[in-house]
Amino acid sequence: MKKAQQYFQAVLKELGQDSLTLNLLGDDAVTKSITEFLQSQLASHLDGLKVEVTNIPKQSRITHMQSGDYDFGLHRLGSRFPRCDSFLNLFTTESGGMLSMMN
Structure with missing residues (x-):
């Protein structure tokens, strides 16, 4: 966590x-x-960071x-079928998965 704090302080300085x-x-x-867990962990380990949860x-x-x-979000990934290609297809723009949502 010391390294994360160092990087975060560098970000604050640059901003x-x-x-x-x-x-x-x-x-x-x-x-x-x-x-809520992420909010508490980030706030307790990165001085100067406030996380508002929506x-x-x-x-x-x-x-x-x-x-x-x-700013950042939590999204669950799931598949209709228990096959590895079902999960890999989530990351293609053609599948209607995560990448198509971001384009």
């Missing part, structure tokens, strides 16, 4: 700020406990992510 506030976007039901319904979260209206 000319002594603190930074970021918004973490997650689902209201599924990822709520995870986003947990909203999945469809609203997806809309925010597609429009780029967030």
